Amino acid sequence: MRTVFKLFSTLAVALGLSGQALAQETLEVTDIRYQGSAGQVVWIELAESLGYLAPLKAKWVGNTISGPQDVQAVVTGDIDIGGAFNGALVKLLAKKAPVKAVLGYYGVDDNTWTGYYVKSDSPIKSARDMIGKKVAVNTLGAHHEFMVHEYLERNKVSDAEAKQVTLVVIPPVSGEQALRQNQVEVTTLGGILRDKALERGGIRPLFTDQELFGHFTAGSLVVRNKFLEQNPKASKHLVSALARSIEWARKTPPAEVRATFEKIIKTRGRAESADAIQYWKSTGVPSIGGVIQDKELQVWIDWLVKDELLKPGQVKAADLYTNAFNPYAGGAKVAAQ
Known part of the structure; x- marks a missing residue:
């Protein structure tokens, strides 16, 4: 019996290890490169802390100075995911930048503006x-x-x-x-x-x-088209993890979110202050899971057309983003108007 028990124990461990290996193998990449923000927590960092990102690993390559710089780093391939204001994205995507918006990541509500x-x-x-x-x-x-x-x-x-x-x-x-x-x-x-x-x-x-x-999603995270095409499983897992993190922050009491953010900042060892986190009030993202809607990009397309920076019909909102990787996309509704 003891021999049989050892045999089953060994088999169980082996299956467990092979299961972990399989989980690693099912995703085309292991690391996701990103830029952070001093004294702040970005969604991929929260996703990793909550355990949503695994088996992917967030690889910090430095801090961004602005949205346009962050997205430019995605375009050049220096990072895998970055975000900026939707109006800036429309201008960039209108010039055929090889990236696509996959998730709304910041915005405006009663507490964040x-x-x-x-x-x-x-x-x-x-x-x-x-x-x-x-x-x-x-x-x-x-x-x-x-x-x-x-x-x-x-x-x-x-x-x-x-x-x-x-x-x-x-x-x-x-x-x-x-x-x-x-x-x-x-x-x-x-x-x-x-x-x-x-x-x-x-x-x-x-x-x-x-x-x-009013309430609106102001900016989106983008990923290179080539990355999405070559790594569909990793892309879906990544966007899902980020969307789940946004929902966690939207539904969790602000005090608990702030405590989690402070812990992340203090443990990542970047010699920065976590003082700003005490002022965090909300995600600012009005859509469930950061699902992108046409109107959030169309308003800036119209603005740029009116300002004669784009020609009428030159850009279609639906061509600039995809919700295909977001698990909340099916019938998701705006939580606040």
């Missing part, structure tokens, strides 16, 4: 008052710039007048200081930077992206 602020005693009270003034944004051609143009256009500021509004690229962490020291008249603030600035007082909002568009 970006505001455009002026000093409390500023004479700027309307869009027309911005003519001839300087506005701080994190980078050109992305979320912050699009919102400024949208605000000006909705308030009947002509194209010629809008060109007199100067966009100044300033790192987000320096945006508040630039405003208070009169280097700019309007600055863009979101998340912890906004909340800390408001705690210090002396500033007021001119407008917010939530006021302009």
